[in-house]
Amino acid sequence: MSRQFESKERSAILGPKDYIRPMNITSALPADQDPRWQSVIARDRSADGSFFFSVASTGIYCRPSCPARRPKPENVRFFASAKSAEAAGFRACKRCRPERPESWQQNSEIIAQMCRLIESADDIPDLDALAKKAGFSPYHFHRLFKAATGVTPRNYALAHRAKRLREGLTQGASVTDAIYGAGYGSASRFYETSDRVLGMKPTEYRSGGINTEIRYAMGNSSLGKILVAQTERGVCAIFLDDDADAMVTELKRRFPKANISAGGADFKDVVAKVVAFAEKPNSALDLPLDLQGTAFQQRVWNALREIPPGETRTYGEIAKKIGKPDAVRAVGTACGANHVSLAVPCHRVVGITGALTGYRWGVQRKKTLLEREKK
Numbered sequence: 001m002s003r004q005f006e007s008k009e010r011s012a013i014l015g016p017k018d019y020i021r022p023m024n025i026t027s028a029l030p031a032d033q034d035p036r037w038q039s040v041i042a043r044d045r046s047a048d049g050s051f052f053f054s055v056a057s058t059g060i061y062c063r064p065s066c067p068a069r070r071p072k073p074e075n076v077r078f079f080a081s082a083k084s085a086e087a088a089g090f091r092a093c094k095r096c097r098p099e100r101p102e103s104w105q106q107n108s109e110i111i112a113q114m115c116r117l118i119e120s121a122d123d124i125p126d127l128d129a130l131a132k133k134a135g136f137s138p139y140h141f142h143r144l145f146k147a148a149t150g151v152t153p154r155n156y157a158l159a160h161r162a163k164r165l166r167e168g169l170t171q172g173a174s175v176t177d178a179i180y181g182a183g184y185g186s187a188s189r190f191y192e193t194s195d196r197v198l199g200m201k202p203t204e205y206r207s208g209g210i211n212t213e214i215r216y217a218m219g220n221s222s223l224g225k226i227l228v229a230q231t232e233r234g235v236c237a238i239f240l241d242d243d244a245d246a247m248v249t250e251l252k253r254r255f256p257k258a259n260i261s262a263g264g265a266d267f268k269d270v271v272a273k274v275v276a277f278a279e280k281p282n283s284a285l286d287l288p289l290d291l292q293g294t295a296f297q298q299r300v301w302n303a304l305r306e307i308p309p310g311e312t313r314t315y316g317e318i319a320k321k322i323g324k325p326d327a328v329r330a331v332g333t334a335c336g337a338n339h340v341s342l343a344v345p346c347h348r349v350v351g352i353t354g355a356l357t358g359y360r361w362g363v364q365r366k367k368t369l370l371e372r373e374k375k
Contacts, residue, residue, distance in 0.1 A: 032073035039064040040076070052079045052098055054090040061085035066096035094326065110134050111148040114141075115156065124157040150324035151295055159295035214255055215263035218244055219275040223365050226278060227251065228271045230263070234288030238274060238340050240361035254339065277342055281309060281373050285343045293337065296327075300334035307348045310373040314352050336360060342369075 031037050031053075039047035047064040054061040055071040061079065062068065079085040082092070082099050092099040114134055118125055130153055131141035145153050214236065216229035227247040229237040237254070239247040252260060263271075270287065277285045291301060299322040306321075307313050313321075315331045324330075335346040336358075347366045351357040359366035 030073065031076035031078070034078060036064070036078050037073060037076070041070065043067065052082055052085050053077065054079065054085050054088065059090055060093045061090040061098060062093040063096040063098045066093055066098075068093065068095050097326075107144055108148055111145055114145065114153070115149065118153065118157045124154060127153055146323055148324075150299060150322050150327065155295060212255060212258040214251070214258045214260045215267050216248070216251060216260065217263040217267050217271045218247075219271040221275045221278045223278050223361075223368060226271070226274055228274050229260075230267065230270060231290045233290040235270065235274075235340060235343060236290040236292070238342050240278075240341060240365055274342060278369075279372075281342065281345075281369050287343060289340055289343055291340060291344070293334075296322075296324075296330065297334045297337055300331055301338060301344045304335070304338070304344050304346055304348065307345060309345075310370075312348050312350045312354070312370065314350055314354075316352060318349060332357075348373075 036047070036051055036053070038044075039051075040053055043065045045065040050064075052061050052063065053071075054077045056075040056077070057071065061082070077088075079088070086092070086099075111134075114130055117130070117133070127138050127142060131138040134141050136144065142152065145156070149156055151159065212231060214229050214231055216227055216237070219226045219228065223240055224242045225240075225244050225247070227237065227239040227241075227244070228235060229251055237251055239250060241247050273285065273287060291298065293301065300318060303318050303321045315328045315335075316325070319325050319328045319331045322331075331349075335349055338344045338346045338360075341347070341361060347359055347369045356363050356366050356370075
């Protein structure tokens with residue numbers, strides 16, 4: 001047999017791509033008999049970069065150390081590079097990020113360690129000290145930390161300290177003990193910012209909103225009934241439903257010990273503004289708001305308020321907007337936790353394909369609002 005004929009025969013059997021680039025051919029052995037399978041079982045970090053594996057049932061490919069649930073060996077193929085896995089039609093895993101360089105994963109682990117250090121510290125750590133411990137310059141560490149978490153080291157520390165305070169208050173600690181236990185060095189300095197941290201006075205928060213005055217009223221619109229509630233700081237709830245009793249029950253659940261009462265004649269103007277916006281949502285809803293949420297939720301809600309009427313953004317685009325591209329699911333959760341609909345337009349967020357995904361007040365209402373905004 002001539003060499004020319006042999007070459008053509010091999011090309012016909014293997015296919016031109018496999019013949020030209022034989023390194024992309026997966027092992028002929030079943031996955032569980034391939035030596036690389038043991039690295040997958042062990043989630044061996046030392047094997048990262050030496051090969052990648054794909055899972056036919058999910059259509060993704062991963063690093064050997066991927067923390068996701070181990071696949072069935074019959075669904076696994078091995079590849080020498082991320083490019084070859086993608087060329088075979090697989091997409092990168094969003095947990096282990098195999099398409100990214102090894103330095104990204106190492107940096108993520110370092111940032112996670114710094115987060116734990118911040119959380120365990122009694123005082124807010126100094127940026128220079130954190131950067132030195134992480135092995136980076138302060139500027140580079142600050143940039144890496146914000147890219148990984150979506151907030152600066154200081155804001156992360158402030159949010160965690162506020163979380164510890166809320167936990168202390170709800171677990172029955174005295175206000176003073178909760179303040180110092182959360183790491184606030186001075187009670188007087190804390191009280192200067194208590195409204196921003198808790199949305200109300202510490203004693204009111206500790207007792208479930210006791211002494212907080214909340215007024216509410218109902219309005220009728222083509223979208224159904226609308227409940228609007230307001231504290232002295234601004235609108236704290238806008239609900240859309242056909243069941244008025246269910247909306248009042250939800251308001252009381254959020255503020256179990258607040259003084260909730262029907263608003264007077266002066267409050268009807270606020271409700272009228274919200275109803276008018278529901279009918280014609282292509283302008284700004286200019287009302288003072290009393291938004292209470294975590295630092296992450298506040299970032300998401302602020303990003304939603306920047307979406308122009310008539311336009312939409314995907315959950316992934318919002319995640320990138322706040323500097324946390326991997327937090328797509330967390331963005332969805334924050335949208336679901338939005339208690340001031342219309343004013344914080346979570347109806348302008350859609351799925352990656354443009355599909356109108358879940359909306360707390362019903363997908364049909366979401367569709368109607370978007371259609372009205374485009375007119």
